[in-house]
Amino acid sequence: MRLFSFYDEHGTIVAGRLDGDGVRLGEWVDDLSGAFGDSADGYLASLRSAGTEVGGALQRPAPAIPRPGKIVCVGLNYREHAAEGGRDAPDRPLLFAKFGNTVVGDGRPVVRPAESHALDLEVELGVVIGRRAQRVTTEQAPDHVAGYIVVNDVSARDWQGSKPALRDGEKGDGQWLRAKGSDTFLPIGPVFVTADELDPAAGLRLRSWRIPGGGPEAGVPQPMQDGTTADLIWSVPELIAYISAAITLEPGDVIATGTPAGVGVFREPPIFLEPGDRARCEIDGIGTVENPIVDGSSMADDRPTAAVAARPATRA
DSSP states (O other): OEEEEEEOTTSOEEEEEEETTEEEEOSOOSOHHHHOTTBSHHHHHHHHTOOEEEOGGGOEEOOSSSSOSOEEEEESOBHHHHHHTTOOOOSSOEEEEEOGGGEEOTTOOEEEOTTOOOEEOOEEEEEEEOBOBSSOOTTTGGGGEEEEEEEEOOEEHHHHTOGGGOOTTOOOOSSSHHHHHSTTOEEBOSEEEEGGGOOGGGOOEEEEEEEOSSSTTTTOOEEEEEEEGGGBSSOHHHHHHHHHTTSOBOTTOEEEOOOOSOOGGGSSSOOOBOTTOEEEEEETTTEEEEEEEEEGGGSOOOOOOHHHHTOOOOOO
16 A cells, blocks of 8 residues: 655645545544554554545645654665775664654755755665564564655765765764754655565665756756665664664654665765755655755754854863
């Protein structure tokens, strides 16, 4: 079953079952994040017989999982991606986290922070947890998967410390929190596909494109990544077992499983997302998420300046 999340006329996010070119609603809820409760099973079953059709004018896409409780990400989970950066594949899953502030939907702006100059895209398969998972085995793990989504793990490569992104005198943060966890850095597509319809181990094709906003190639999609989930180093069940041994996973949590080779930072020369560009990510069998890039320096906010944020601590 394929579900589509969208904003209704009141600006509320709702989800319905895709039926041909239309969307049919069942139980009226705010979004999938709030609908799952202790288990996704009951809500998903109610949507299988959904019957109220929604007009196309109401179908402004929203993130399939707009309020994930946890976003657990996996780095270097494709050997070719590790190799393109000159690194060996890790001997265990490399985990990091994103937070709810990173989530945006299809068509919404991704903000390049004013202090960064090296924005990159990463197409990834997102796994949505449907049942509580605590210390589950690899064999048990599939029973805890509700379904799959497409996500873009947007990354500030200069903050991440990737050498091709660093200008003279620059160095990275030493960890990935700011580089991966800034506002709008996790676009999520509107489509959620239930686990019974897809098998990542069989190979789902993942692709990404940079669509330039200016110059002679403006509007022409530039292929970036092209891989398959069959090449994951650690499979979805293995990731769930590894993560749940230390971190209890709840319904509505998301695991971003890693990205294939082809990212911009390791191109010759590097290719970064510029304001005016668009980033498109696609997974066969799920769908796409596409977002414009905007310049954060033109956006007013009340955050402290770098000088204030970096001032030395004083003793009481």
